[in-house]
């Protein structure tokens with residue numbers, strides 16, 4: 425179906441599609457509207473407005489970033505509030521009609537409950553749900569804030585609490601993701617059971633480990649993570665009634681060199697190329713089950729490796745990995761209508 429350009433004026437107009445017989449004639453492009461055939465319904469006001477003005481109107485710039493392919497739309501909301509509704513978040517995350525991402529991240533003013541923090545990071549999944557933690561996004565935002573301030577360390581507030589991030593070698597960032605927990609109350613399980621041996625009745629999650637890294641994860645240790653039908657089992661596990669707020673689901677196997685291979689079905693986002701909190705959870709689960717020793721471990725995700733250290737003594741999990749910025753842009757106001 426050929427696309428036709430409305431006559432250009434004030435910086436260009438919206439592109440609309442015509443039926444096959446309605447490609448714009450020469451006369452239309454010369455502004456002769458007599459032969460112009462458009463739908464009989466007039467366009468709504470903001471759709472008539474030149475695209476450039478509509479985008480200036482929204483004034484909402486964003487940065488597209490990712491950590492190992494787990495991708496984010498990052499909006500700096502410190503001077504101009506941005507609090508998308510679930511529906512707006514879903515549209516923004518949509519890879520066809522929006523910008524497209526796994527999570528929408530807002531950088532907000534610091535909150536009093538996180539003394540010493542530089543900013544607060546809001547996290548919304550692609551399905552519009554607000555969540556507590558996002559490891560890959562924490563590295564991305566921490567890097568932005570450290571570059572902005574010219575520092576090597578930053579404290580970032582999240583719903584899971586304050587997180588300390590530091591520059592690591594090269595372009596990497598190390599984040600102290602806080603204390604991992606396998607406590608049933610922290611995992612908010614809907615009925616009493618042993619978080620170290622959860623039977624979700626669906627292999628391989630019929631003997632799984634529940635781990636909280638600020639957000640809930642259920643981890644299945646398997647002989648070969650590549651061979652699990654995660655697209656089939658993931659959504660069922662995500663919505664299992666043991667987790668009233670749903671759950672992230674990971675499968676993990678130990679590789680001959682002692683590193684881990686992990687794949688993830690993320691709550692509210694589906695299969696992603698990487699999940700920082702998930703990588704923390706699988707190391708904790710593998711150590712608890714005696715599958716690996718408690719030492720810094722490389723976790724290989726679809727998008728690449730993360731270095732995870734479940735520190736003895738305080739049970740904090742340190743995650744080190746890369747950060748990337750892909751492009752910046754401005755949101756058209758129709759996206760937020």
Ligand SMILES: N[C@H](CCC[C@H](N)C(=O)O)C(=O)O
Pocket residue numbers: 494527549555556557558559560561639640672690691692693696698699700701702
């Ligand atoms: N990709 C994120 C995890 C997002 C977690 C989210 N899917 C949830 O509902 O908890 C990470 O790097 O940790």
